[in-house]
Amino acid sequence: MGxxxxxxxxxxxxxxxxxxxxxxxxxxxxxxxxxIMDASDFVSNFVLGIxxxxxxxxxxxxxxxxxxxxxxxxxxxxxxxxxxxxxxxMIAYHSLNNLPIHPAFVLGAAAAATAPAATVMVIREYRxxxxxxxxxxKVVAIDDAWCLIFSALAITTANALxxxxxxxxxxxxxxxxxxxxxxxxxxxxxxxxxLSRFIMTVEEVLVIVIGFILLAVGLSMTLRLSPLLTNIxxxxxxxxxxxxxxxxxxKLRDIDMVFFLGFFVLVGxxxxxxxxPKVGIMGVLYIIFRVFGKFIGVRLxxxxxxxxxxxxxxxxxxxxxQAGVALGVALSAKALYxxxxxxxxxxxTATTVIYELVGPIFAKYGLKKAGEI
Amino acid sequence: MxxxxxxxxxxxxxxxxxxxxxxxxxPSxxxxxxxxxxxxxxxxxxxTVEIFAASEFFSNLVLGxxxxxxxxxxxxxxxxxxxxxVMWISLSAALAAWLLVSTALIVYxxxxxxPIYPAIVLGAAASATAPAATVLVIREYRxxxxxxxxxxKVVAIDDAWCLIFAAMAIAxxxxxxxxxxxxxxxxxxxGEIFGALVLGGVLGYLSSRLSKYVRTREExxxxxxxxxxxxxxxxxxxxxxxxxxxMMMGLVMVNIARxxxxxFEVLRSVDTPLYLAFFIMSGAHLDFAILYKMGLAGILxxxxxxxxxxxxxxxxxRISNAPKSVEHWxxxxxxxQAGVALGIGLVAKxxxxxxxxxxxxxxxxxxxxxxxxxxxxxxxSLIKAGEILPSE
Numbered sequence: 001m002g003x004x005x006x007x008x009x010x011x012x013x014x015x016x017x018x019x020x021x022x023x024x025x026x027x028x029x030x031x032x033x034x035x036i037m038d039a040s041d042f043v044s045n046f047v048l049g050i051x052x053x054x055x056x057x058x059x060x061x062x063x064x065x066x067x068x069x070x071x072x073x074x075x076x077x078x079x080x081x082x083x084x085x086x087x088x089x090m091i092a093y094h095s096l097n098n099l100p101i102h103p104a105f106v107l108g109a110a111a112a113a114t115a116p117a118a119t120v121m122v123i124r125e126y127r128x129x130x131x132x133x134x135x136x137x138k139v140v141a142i143d144d145a146w147c148l149i150f151s152a153l154a155i156t157t158a159n160a161l162x163x164x165x166x167x168x169x170x171x172x173x174x175x176x177x178x179x180x181x182x183x184x185x186x187x188x189x190x191x192x193x194x195l196s197r198f199i200m201t202v203e204e205v206l207v208i209v210i211g212f213i214l215l216a217v218g219l220s221m222t223l224r225l226s227p228l229l230t231n232i233x234x235x236x237x238x239x240x241x242x243x244x245x246x247x248x249x250x251k252l253r254d255i256d257m258v259f260f261l262g263f264f265v266l267v268g269x270x271x272x273x274x275x276x277p278k279v280g281i282m283g284v285l286y287i288i289f290r291v292f293g294k295f296i297g298v299r300l301x302x303x304x305x306x307x308x309x310x311x312x313x314x315x316x317x318x319x320x321x322q323a324g325v326a327l328g329v330a331l332s333a334k335a336l337y338x339x340x341x342x343x344x345x346x347x348x349t350a351t352t353v354i355y356e357l358v359g360p361i362f363a364k365y366g367l368k369k370a371g372e373i
Numbered sequence: 374m375x376x377x378x379x380x381x382x383x384x385x386x387x388x389x390x391x392x393x394x395x396x397x398x399x400p401s402x403x404x405x406x407x408x409x410x411x412x413x414x415x416x417x418x419x420x421t422v423e424i425f426a427a428s429e430f431f432s433n434l435v436l437g438x439x440x441x442x443x444x445x446x447x448x449x450x451x452x453x454x455x456x457x458x459v460m461w462i463s464l465s466a467a468l469a470a471w472l473l474v475s476t477a478l479i480v481y482x483x484x485x486x487x488p489i490y491p492a493i494v495l496g497a498a499a500s501a502t503a504p505a506a507t508v509l510v511i512r513e514y515r516x517x518x519x520x521x522x523x524x525x526k527v528v529a530i531d532d533a534w535c536l537i538f539a540a541m542a543i544a545x546x547x548x549x550x551x552x553x554x555x556x557x558x559x560x561x562x563x564g565e566i567f568g569a570l571v572l573g574g575v576l577g578y579l580s581s582r583l584s585k586y587v588r589t590r591e592e593x594x595x596x597x598x599x600x601x602x603x604x605x606x607x608x609x610x611x612x613x614x615x616x617x618x619x620m621m622m623g624l625v626m627v628n629i630a631r632x633x634x635x636x637f638e639v640l641r642s643v644d645t646p647l648y649l650a651f652f653i654m655s656g657a658h659l660d661f662a663i664l665y666k667m668g669l670a671g672i673l674x675x676x677x678x679x680x681x682x683x684x685x686x687x688x689x690x691r692i693s694n695a696p697k698s699v700e701h702w703x704x705x706x707x708x709x710q711a712g713v714a715l716g717i718g719l720v721a722k723x724x725x726x727x728x729x730x731x732x733x734x735x736x737x738x739x740x741x742x743x744x745x746x747x748x749x750x751x752x753x754s755l756i757k758a759g760e761i762l763p764s765e
Contacts, residue, residue: 039427042376049377195385198392203645210646211384218378255643257591258598 017261018353021268032269040266041335045227047263048328049217050256052228055145055325056185056235057249070305071138077304078139078297078319079112079146083154085293086111089285102158103340106333107282109154110348111290112147115323116140118356122318122363130372135311136318144325145232151329152178152226158333181220181229188216188230189237196242206255209248228332260324267327267349279347286351294319310370317366321359322352376423380650383420386412387649402509402652402748409656420657428654435651436712437605437619438644439505443529444573444623445637446522459526462689462699466527466707467500467534469685471542473677474499481673490546491721491728491735495670497542498717498736499678501535503709503747504528504616509648510751518760520699524706527686532616532713536566539717543724550725568613573621576604580622581629590639597636616713655711659741667738674739682707702754709747710740 024031087108094101119140123133156174192212199205213231220230238245295316302312330348334341367373390408391401399407412419475496479489507528511521540562544555580600587596604622608615626633667674686704689695695703718736722729755761 035427035430038423042380042423045377195389198388201645203642204388206643207384207388207646207649211381211388214377214381215385216381218375218381221375222378254591255594258595261595 017264018268018349021265021270023268024265025269037266037269040270043259043262043266044328044331045217045221045335046214047256047259047324048332049213049227049231050252050259051144051325051328052148052231053213053216053235053238054249054252054256055148056232056237057239057245058142058145059232059236060239070135070302070307070311071142073305074135074298074301074307074311074315075139075143076146077301078294078316079143079150081297081300082111082290082293083108083147083150085289085296086286087154089289090282093282093285100161100340102161103333103344105154105158105161106151106329106344107286107347109147109151110326110329110333110344111286111293111322112150113144113322113325113329114140114147114319115321115325115356115359116144118321118323118359119318119363122360123367126364126367126373128367128372130370131308132310132314132318132370133367133372135307136315136367139315140319143319147325147329148228148232151332152181152229155226155333177225178229180223181225182233184220184223184225185216185230185233185235186237188212188219188234189241192234192238193242202247202251205247205251209252228328264324264327267331270345279343279350282343282347283351283354286347287354290322290351291316291320314366314370317369318363320355320362322355327352374419374421376421379419379421379424382412383424383650383653384646386419387653391649400510400748400752401513401649402506403745405649405652406656406659406744409653410659410661411656412653413657413659415661420654424654425657428658432651432654432712433605433609433615434601435647436505437601437608437615438640438647439508440529440616440619441601441604441623442637442640442644443504443508443525444620444625445627445634446525446529447624447627449628455523455526458523458690458693458695458699459530461693462523462686462695462703463527463531464534465689465692466682466685466704467531467538469688470499470678470681471496471538473681474674477673477677478670481670488549488728490549491725491732493542493549494539494546494717494721494725494732495674495735497535497538498714498721498732499674499681499710500531500538501710501713501717502528502531502707503711503713503744504532505648505651506709506711506744506748507706507751509652510748511755514752514755514761516755516760518698518758519696520703520706520758521755521760523695523699524703527703527707529620531707532614532620533566535713535717536562536614536617539720540565543717543720546721547724550727565613566617568611569608569615569617570621572607572611572613573604573618573623574625576600576607576618577622577625578629581626581633584633584636593635593639594643597640655744659744660737661741663734663738664741666734671735671738674735675742678710678739678743679705679708698758698760702758706751706754708743708750710743714740 023029085108087104090104090107091101094104119136122128123137153174156177160174192208195208199208212234216230216234217227220227238248242248298316298319299312302308302315326348330341330345334345364373386408387405390411391404394404394407395401411417414420414425473496475492478492478495482489482492507524510516511525540559544558544562547555547558580596584596587593600622601619604619605615608618623637626636664671683704686707687700690700690703714736718733721732721736725732752761
């Protein structure tokens with residue numbers, strides 16, 4: 001309802017859900033009983049699992065081959081540059097203010113993500129078409145997966161830093177954790193493949209896929225591995241070995257909006273509004289340097305892969321929106337270290353709202369300049 | 374063990390269990406219950422406390438979902454001729470179960486010098502059926518035919534009879550115990566029914582009006598689920614029957630606009646995991662220790678409830694000139710008993726400090742039996758009536 005109403009005044013949906021969440025959350029209307037607030041961990045972990053699993057499907061072997069070098073180069077570099085730039089700036093900011101620097105890594109990793117939904121909406125609305133549009137669609141589809149991989153690295157690093165020691169043992173442990181998560185995901189993918197032979201009706205597909213995602217998230221949490229990486233690996237294996245695997249992803253798409261909506265509303269409800277002024281400068285830095293990183297990354301990526309001038313100049317405008325994945329990274333950071341989690345979480349939520357508001361405008365501007373609208 | 378892991382195991386083990394037990398031709402409902410018993414606290418203990426705590430929320434939602442989808446069967450334009458049969462059969466099956474169980478238990482209680490009012494309340498509980506199990510058996514085996522259609526309507530409606538009977542029985546029981554007959558209890562029972570019907574009707578009407586703002590299929594799902602939560606939540610808050618208000622909402626919606634079938638359709642495409650989890654949780658809640666405590670009273674309850682259902686339905690079918698297959702087999706297919714009866718047991722437990730606990734124990738114990746055997750009987754009667762294909 002809230003989304004419908006706000007869309008009337010042309011707000012993007014995610015912002016609408018967040019605002020509704022803030023409105024009915026404990027600080028304002030207080031319409032959410034404690035029980036449901038308690039369930040937010042469960043919901044958000046599950047939703048992150050869904051997101052990561054779906055992103056894993058982007059690494060279908062034939063898909064990657066078909067996408068070609070430019071997509072890979074551009075997506076890796078724009079994500080990496082946003083990550084590195086934001087991380088560096090945040091490290092600088094934190095050390096200037098005599099704060100511990102490890103939240104900087106997580107903030108940077110979250111900056112790598114983009115929001116496919118917002119971008120796709122703009123493209124559809126203005127019926128954009130052309131090489132930039134096509135490349136943009138491929139890049140936004142894949143860069144969230146990079147973002148999740150970066151975040152897993154970043155969270156591991158930050159955790160190691162937090163413990164105060166950073167030696168080869170910690171590093172080895174981190175590498176081990178990453179490998180273990182990938183293996184766990186792959187094993188689950190093979191298990192699903194085995195079980196999928198016994199599926200008889202379409203309805204059961206849903207049971208299996210939800211069951212396995214829950215299992216993947218649950219197991220990785222029990223084993224203290226990254227749920228995000230586990231589910232990416234899981235989705236990757238499913239997309240590459242299971243017959244009719246499109247059906248699994250399709251069935252999941254049918255229902256995921258319910259969970260996403262619940263997720264965003266709960267994110268809104270969990271938001272510590274009073275922290276907003278505190279994160280002011282950080283937020284501004286984050287917003288500026290993330291966009292900056294995206295532009296540099298796209299330039300460099302298109303230069304290396306010889307993607308053409310239009311792409312190099314205008315593609316980055318379409319990468320400004322930020323939404324669910326970044327929020328997801330923030331939430332898992334919040335779960336991992338409560339002391340700084342709130343600041344990270346609030347920064348990313350606040351910047352997401354801003355990006356959501358201005359992002360579509362930028363995307364439209366870029367496509368127009370490229371002559372594709 | 375965290376809750377996500379536990380929830381994942383619930384779904385996957387349910388699937389595997391249903392596949393395995395299909396080899397011995399057990400219906401999935403029974404398989405889910407058995408898996409639930411296995412992973413429940415008494416055996417493997419794979420269900421976390423958080424999930425147990427959430428199961429009440431969850432089962433209310435699923436019951437609402439079932440009742441809502443049952444409402445779809447009441448299309449006014451198709452209903453004219455069948456409604457007389459539905460009324461007669463549901464009333465006489467419910468009434469016969471009540472009378473027979475009460476009579477048998479009164480005799481037994483007198484012989485062991487116990488007060489007789491628990492017999493009256495237990496009889497009323499015996500009139501309840503379990504829509505969820507029945508619907509799932511029908512769906513799993515793709516049953517279709519006259520018996521199936523009547524059965525779907527009877528299980529939707531007889532909750533109303535059961536609630537009326539239960540209210541009267543509790544009022545009478547109270548009168549016998551405390552020598553005051555509180556008419557207000559009967560009125561509260563009627564209020565529970567009418568309140569539910571009004572609430573469901575209003576929500577159904579409003580939501581049908583507002584549904585023009587729903588554009589995509591994903592939004593439809595969000596909207597429909599939101600509606601169900603709202604209806605179930607309001608029913609609980611207003612203390613009216615969840616099942617009846619959800620059914621009424623479905624009934625109003627299906628009759629108000631042709632295109633409203635999409636609400637039911639979108640739910641059907643996603644409800645399998647919900648039902649699976651629901652029955653596994655029910656299985657995990659089953660308490661076998663209680664079986665030892667039911668004694669002769671429990672056995673009498675089981676025998677006479679079954680007889681009452683079979684012959685009550687037979688009588689109703691004969692009065693309303695229903696086809697032979699209905700006359701012979703509908704009663705047996707009403708065997709499942711679960712949440713509605715347990716609800717009455719809970720009310721009794723609160724109302725009667727002395728024998729309320731005993732009433733609850735009997736209902737809970739017989740529900741264990743009927744939950745496990747009921748789906749088998751439903752399947753058996755549908756096969757006998759020729760409404761399940763032999764290949765299934």
